[in-house]
Amino acid sequence: MQAGKPILYSYFRSSCSWRVRIALALKSIDYETIPVNLIKDGGQQFSEEFQALNPMKQVPALKIDGITICQSLAIIEYLEETRPTPRLLPRDPKKRASVRMISNLIAGGIQPLQNLSVLKEVGQEKQLAWAQKTISSGFNALEQILQSTAGKYCVGDEVSMADLCLVPQVANAERFKVDLTLYPTISHINKSLLALEAFQVSHPSRQPDTPPELRA
Amino acid sequence: MQAGKPILYSYFRSSCSWRVRIALALKSIDYETIPVNLIKDGGQQFSEEFQALNPMKQVPALKIDGITICQSLAIIEYLEETRPTPRLLPRDPKKRASVRMISNLIAGGIQPLQNLSVLKEVGQEKQLAWAQKTISSGFNALEQILQSTAGKYCVGDEVSMADLCLVPQVANAERFKVDLTLYPTISHINKSLLALEAFQVSHPSRQPDTPPELRA
Structure with a gap:
């Protein structure tokens, strides 16, 4: 896998997706959004394609640096460790x-x-x-x-x-x-x-x- | 507040308390347990005294280094940052x-x-x-x-x-x-x-x- 522009699987109204979008914005990380509509088609998160990406069938998922991370706090902690500026965790x-x-x-x-x-x-x-x-x-x-x-x-x-x-x-x-x-x-x-x-x-x-x- | 022996507010059957007990054991941190019975007396976590400690009315809560931390993952991350051996998070x-x-x-x-x-x-x-x-x-x-x-x-x-x-x-x-x-x-x-x-x-x-x- 190549490490290109990060891809965020997101739903506009998902509060967990929004958390990650804020982190990406604060850290000025340029990314592409792939929308996953949680309502349409009975929920696009249940598609085979998306389940292969996140078996929990939830957004957000972030493809970055050649890996896919799910769970918003795990994503934010990873961004913090690899792109520390500006910091989202205090020093103390x-x-x-x-x-x-x-x-x-x-x-x-x-x-x-x-x-x-x-x-x-x-x-x-x-x-x-x-x-x-x-x-x-x-x-x-x-x-x-x-x-x-x-x-x-x-x-x-x-x-x-x-x-x-x-x-x-x-x-x-x-x-x-x-x-x-x-x-x-x-x-x-x-x-x-x-x-x-x-x-x-x-x-x-x-x-x-x-x-x-x-x-x- | 003095930083004496850490105090873990715990319930034997609480899975979240058990997470923290494992961390304390792995890191050989000596601590005192104060049991909070989630069933007895309608739930001791609802007592005024405990609510002052953890407004979420949940175990575990850990008094350590002069502060009280609630939420098991937050506690474990704190232990990891302040008592890093053995590590509970990989280096990569x-x-x-x-x-x-x-x-x-x-x-x-x-x-x-x-x-x-x-x-x-x-x-x-x-x-x-x-x-x-x-x-x-x-x-x-x-x-x-x-x-x-x-x-x-x-x-x-x-x-x-x-x-x-x-x-x-x-x-x-x-x-x-x-x-x-x-x-x-x-x-x-x-x-x-x-x-x-x-x-x-x-x-x-x-x-x-x-x-x-x-x-x-």
């Missing part, structure tokens, strides 16, 4: 622990419980209440944790991997009509982050596969 | 990516969907089928991924963070009566790992809070 191990704790809280403790495949299992009637409960429960914890870690952003005043997880999760919260006034710290940080270029160009409303009616 | 960034991909697949893609709080929501009748489906779906993917990453263990021939995630997840699969003969690679690696001292002393059957009838 204790602050790195805070960044990873918040990232995993969102990526392991909130998002998986409100993703498409789980909501399908839960059923149409109950899915809004389920998603709201899951996100609120995680945000209650997160709001409390941020009291002691946050500066301008989730951990201090530098953008970190935790912020890459926060913004897409807040967007999901908005989709599921979670009352964000209950989470002033989360909301404030989210707003500051959305003002940054990297969070804007990676936004679901500005992707190659964004439907025209949802375009910014 | 591409192999590190494989380790983190597998770790996150289990910690984000399987375990959260079959943990106690989700099963409660799903309800008694459906919870066995739900857990089996979740674990099987993840193991189908994992079995395929391991074809290209595994040596003696999940990634090559050195024990890594991925293995710390694998063994406790296989134990959960056994509890939920998942047919493991479908996953020969997973089963084989699991067996090799269980032969290691660090996986034995950290086993749920040998913890301070293991009920007498479940003791090895």
